[in-house]
Amino acid sequence: MHASLSMRWLRCVVAAACVVLAPQLYAQSVALTFDDGPNLGATPRLSPQERNAAMLAALAKHRIKAALFVTAGYGADRPEGWRLARAWGQAGHVIGNHTMTHPDLDSEQVSLAQYQREVLYCDRLIATLPGYRKWFRFTYLREGNTQEKRDGMRIFLRQLGYRNAYVTLDTSDWRLNDKLVEVLEKNPQAGDAELEPIRQAYLGHIRQRALAYRALAQRLQGRDIPQVLLLHHNLINALWLDDLIRQFKQMGWSITTPADAYADPVYQLMPDRAAPGQSLLLSMGRSLGLSTADLGIRLMDDGDAEIEALKAQGL
Numbered sequence: 001m002h003a004s005l006s007m008r009w010l011r012c013v014v015a016a017a018c019v020v021l022a023p024q025l026y027a028q029s030v031a032l033t034f035d036d037g038p039n040l041g042a043t044p045r046l047s048p049q050e051r052n053a054a055m056l057a058a059l060a061k062h063r064i065k066a067a068l069f070v071t072a073g074y075g076a077d078r079p080e081g082w083r084l085a086r087a088w089g090q091a092g093h094v095i096g097n098h099t100m101t102h103p104d105l106d107s108e109q110v111s112l113a114q115y116q117r118e119v120l121y122c123d124r125l126i127a128t129l130p131g132y133r134k135w136f137r138f139t140y141l142r143e144g145n146t147q148e149k150r151d152g153m154r155i156f157l158r159q160l161g162y163r164n165a166y167v168t169l170d171t172s173d174w175r176l177n178d179k180l181v182e183v184l185e186k187n188p189q190a191g192d193a194e195l196e197p198i199r200q201a202y203l204g205h206i207r208q209r210a211l212a213y214r215a216l217a218q219r220l221q222g223r224d225i226p227q228v229l230l231l232h233h234n235l236i237n238a239l240w241l242d243d244l245i246r247q248f249k250q251m252g253w254s255i256t257t258p259a260d261a262y263a264d265p266v267y268q269l270m271p272d273r274a275a276p277g278q279s280l281l282l283s284m285g286r287s288l289g290l291s292t293a294d295l296g297i298r299l300m301d302d303g304d305a306e307i308e309a310l311k312a313q314g315l
């Protein structure tokens with residue numbers, strides 16, 4: 001082999017090895033998922049159809065495939081809501097199951113049998129939608145307050161061929177959405193400048209959670225994992241999802257599909273805890289005996305810091 005050629009070959013091998021050994025050369029990735037949709041409830045701005053179209057437009061603009069976890073009683077059990085869900089499937093997004101009426105499996109009033117019926121009824125409504133996959137998202141990310149419920153659901157999902165569609169990057173977008181709706185109800189004419197602090201709080205909140213969950217994944221798994229982000233089918237995402245996606249790109253994160261994220265072996269884990277739930281990463285941490293203080297209260301405080309900061313600004 002010619003000397004310079006072999007040097008070039010060697011440099012290629014070294015470069016390839018560096019790519020493999022240097023994880024910072026890879027972008028952290030995140031998949032986007034939306035719960036509680038489609039929602040036909042009224043909001044101070046945008047109709048349900050406009051909200052649905054706005055979220056789909058932001059995803060299409062960035063060529064992102066996401067997942068919608070349907071709570072059928074919020075709209076998909078009626079023709080006009082079912083059409084909104086179908087639009088997600090037709091655009092190439094996955095349609096998953098998030099029960100009929102959003103009961104809380106950790107509630108003593110909700111039995112295992114009742115919760116399983118909720119899953120089956122929702123399944124019947126969504127099974128003919130394009131994009132349908134047997135993916136189940138636990139409501140409130142709570143997997144049962146007793147071992148009977150927890151194990152009962154694990155067996156039930158396995159028998160149905162359903163996957164637990166875990167979240168790792170849990171956010172409180174819903175809390176900031178409540179604040180946005182409250183401000184718009186008080187001041188329907190509010191312009192961009194008046195809403196800007198809420199937009200900033202929403203972006204800042206999700207950025208903080210993203211960085212904290214990335215750090216937690218590195219701590220628990222010794223590596224970056226493809227994160228699964230939880231958002232909701234609501235007004236705040238209809239207005240600012242495009243900004244959120246641009247923020248992830250500015251952070252150097254790439255956007256992956258939920259199916260590719262779930263292919264990572266971390267999503268096969270079933271943390272051994274009495275009452276599993278919340279982010280899979282928190283659940284893993286707790287199953288290792290880490291306390292709330294160890295894990296960081298700001299991963300589970302429902303966005304209290306952002307809400308307090310907005311109140312201090314008179315919102």
Ligand SMILES: [Zn+2]
Pocket residue numbers: 035036098102139140
């Ligand atoms: Zn939900």
